[in-house]
Amino acid sequence: MSAHYFEVSRIFLRLFLLLLLVPVYTLAQSQKSTIKFSFSGYGNPQRPFPGYVGVFQLGPSRIEGSGEIDPNTGLLVNGGLIGHSDDLRDYRYPSHRTNWKVVKLLDFQSVGGVSSLKLGVQVTGSNIPAICPVGTYGVIDLVDDNRLLSNRLSSDWIRTEMPNPPAQNSEGSLACGTHSHGMNNVDYSWTDPPRGGYGIWANVTITGGSRAPLQITGVNYPQHIRWNAQKGDLAIYWKGDAQFPVNLVFAPRTCPAGLNCVTERRTFSSGNSPIVAKGVIWCSGSGGFVYNWDYEVYLQDASGAISNRVSTPGSCR
Numbered sequence: 001m002s003a004h005y006f007e008v009s010r011i012f013l014r015l016f017l018l019l020l021l022v023p024v025y026t027l028a029q030s031q032k033s034t035i036k037f038s039f040s041g042y043g044n045p046q047r048p049f050p051g052y053v054g055v056f057q058l059g060p061s062r063i064e065g066s067g068e069i070d071p072n073t074g075l076l077v078n079g080g081l082i083g084h085s086d087d088l089r090d091y092r093y094p095s096h097r098t099n100w101k102v103v104k105l106l107d108f109q110s111v112g113g114v115s116s117l118k119l120g121v122q123v124t125g126s127n128i129p130a131i132c133p134v135g136t137y138g139v140i141d142l143v144d145d146n147r148l149l150s151n152r153l154s155s156d157w158i159r160t161e162m163p164n165p166p167a168q169n170s171e172g173s174l175a176c177g178t179h180s181h182g183m184n185n186v187d188y189s190w191t192d193p194p195r196g197g198y199g200i201w202a203n204v205t206i207t208g209g210s211r212a213p214l215q216i217t218g219v220n221y222p223q224h225i226r227w228n229a230q231k232g233d234l235a236i237y238w239k240g241d242a243q244f245p246v247n248l249v250f251a252p253r254t255c256p257a258g259l260n261c262v263t264e265r266r267t268f269s270s271g272n273s274p275i276v277a278k279g280v281i282w283c284s285g286s287g288g289f290v291y292n293w294d295y296e297v298y299l300q301d302a303s304g305a306i307s308n309r310v311s312t313p314g315s316c317r
Contacts, residue, residue: 034077035108035209037117038066039142041158041183041202047190059088061181063158067102069119071209074105082121082140084160086178093178098132099125106139108209109243111303115206117142123176132176133169138162144206153185153197156204214240214299214307220274223314227287231279234312236297238273243302245269250280253311254294261293283316291316 044060065082069075080102086093100121107118123136138161145155162176169175183202191199217239222232236248248266255261268275283291292315299307 033208033210034068034070035105035117035206036066036068037142037204037206039156039158039202039204040064041181043181043183043200044192045188045190045200046192049188049190054090056088056090056093056178059086059090061086061088061183063160063181063183065100065102069102069105071105071108076102076104084179088178093128093131095127096131096178097125097127098123098176098179100138102140103137109303110206110209113146115144115209117206126176130170131173132162132179136163136167136169136175137165138176138179139164142204142206144204149185149196151185151187151196153201154203155185156202157182157184158202158204159183212240214238214242214246214301214305216297216299216307216310217273219297219310219312221281221312221314225281225283225314225316227283227285227316229283232281234277234280234297236273236275236277236299238275238299238307240307242271242299243305244271245302246271247300248275248277248297249300250295250297250312252294253296256291259291261295281314285316287316 041063042060045058047058061084063082063084065080067079067081068077069080070077082100082102084098084100086096088096101124102119103122104120105117106120107116109116119140119142121138121140123132123134123138126132126134140161141157141159143155143157145157147155149155158181160179160181162179163174167175183200185196185201187196188194188200193199215238216236218237220235220237225232234250246268248268249263250265251263252261264280266277293313295312295314296309297312298309
């Protein structure tokens, strides 16, 4: 009995959503709304904790900031100023005060009611430049999570990492190395007082940045293929805010007994519209009759979002 196979070749694509003019479809660039964020955090560790190294990790630290960023460009639209202070028990760092500014968006996710931001920041002011020089880069992670902990506080958290990328200060140690903190609302025995919301807390609000749904807007392919002859190309037109990598699934909806109808899956690390798969539709076998195939195609991105399923019927002749 004859067999019917489908194969999708590997395609290397660029990660940009462009305004494209195609023979059948006109696709406009999908724009996300701006992301607004505000946060404040406090931590007062007074006793050794997991990962404790020395007294420079003990004492109250505070941070707060707000701003608005364009997820389409990754650039700051408004605000972006951050204030940070350390009053550590190490005599070398008395009343350490620094100012930071957001320089770019590194990542944004919003899944299941939990929003997270990763921001690249730079030190713009420091009252102890020998420890934390102006110009040092770092990263701030913010999570807005309203799910309640056992103490009835939110699951918000703030994490700062300095320096990133690695850099040294004039003393030969990590630049702004005392500015790596984690703040949340969990009850810890080493904070003073040992209770979330008092000895340590984090308040984070992230709004906007809505993502357009992943959608296949059309397909273009030869609907009739000759047995054991030239292979056909499949073009998939799509739009939306895909989180890469994206999986393409080309699968039979039905398959007659005695035929081998193969489901093909391919992963794309980045891409724009259309995805053109060369020579993916072909018919192999003894032939001599008309076989009407019943296939569909859909996309699934890294967040688990699945596009609409599009029927791709055709025949082997």
